[in-house]
Amino acid sequence: MPILFEGGAGADVSIWDTILKPIADITNATLITYDRAGFGKSELDTSNRDLANHGILQGIQGLETGLKKLGYGRNIMLVGHSYGGFCATLYAARHVEKVKAAVLIDANHVCWFQDTYVDSVMKLRKDHWAKNKPTNNWADYYAGLSLANTVELMKQSPFPATVPVIDLVAGNVAPFPDSAGGVRWKACHKQFADAQPNRQGITAYGCGHIIFRDNPVLVISTIVKAYTGTLGKGKGDAILNRFLSYNIEAVNEQRKK
Secondary structure, X not given: OOEEEEOOOOOOHHHHHHHHHHHHHHHOOOEEOOOOOOOOOOOOOOOOOOHHHOOHHHHXXXXXXXXXXXXXXXXXXXXXXXXXXXXXXXXXXXXXOOEEEEEEEOOOOHHXXXXXXXXXXXXXXXXXXXXXXXXXXXXXXHHHHOHHHHHHHHHOOOOOOOOOEEEEEEOOOOOOOOHHHHHHHHHHHHHHHXXXXXXXXXXXXXXXXXXXXXXXXXXXXXXXXXXXXXXXOOOOHHHHHHHHHHHXXXXXXXXXX
16 A cells, blocks of 8 residues: 655655655555646646636646556555645545545644634735736745635545544744744644544654654654554564664664764
């Protein structure tokens, strides 16, 4: 069963470079990363520049087509970071029977996106793009102005209750412009984790938004645990043995640094 990685807004596949090899070595799973349209090496179709044709739904539909063509249209595990949490949520909502587990890393949860916040951000973004017409940055334009539509779609597409999730939230919420935003971010993650008995919430102490850069061992361990949990009894023994060997070296190396 492959593991699909959904990066944050504007990120390309290089964001995952530090954790992919250990995960592949431990699980022997196929790992799938990709650049969304307009970012990294993925082209953006600008033949129709209507905002409605370039939202999160169209992105997920493109992903579904790509996975099917590559032969990965069956069971899958998801890993989502930041905006990638929205993408993972929407994919899971559309493929409940195929998604067997998920790890969300300081991911977007719709409960954080209050109407007043979305309205204020949309006003700023509309003012910006009214003064700065997009030329070579259409991907940023579409991503920025799709926020309100994205939030509304996510309200209608909750993460499936039947899919086990480990939800990591950063202990350091410094990037938020105000302390209230950080408190609300943590509260929203707790609300998500507490909503179902098959969800586990973990605070990544000492970590900022990109938890897998600040504490790669924690994230790798979490992904391996979630993946092993999808296997039948006894089938994960080899994975756990490889993980224990990795963990001894990784923890020791972390202390050395």
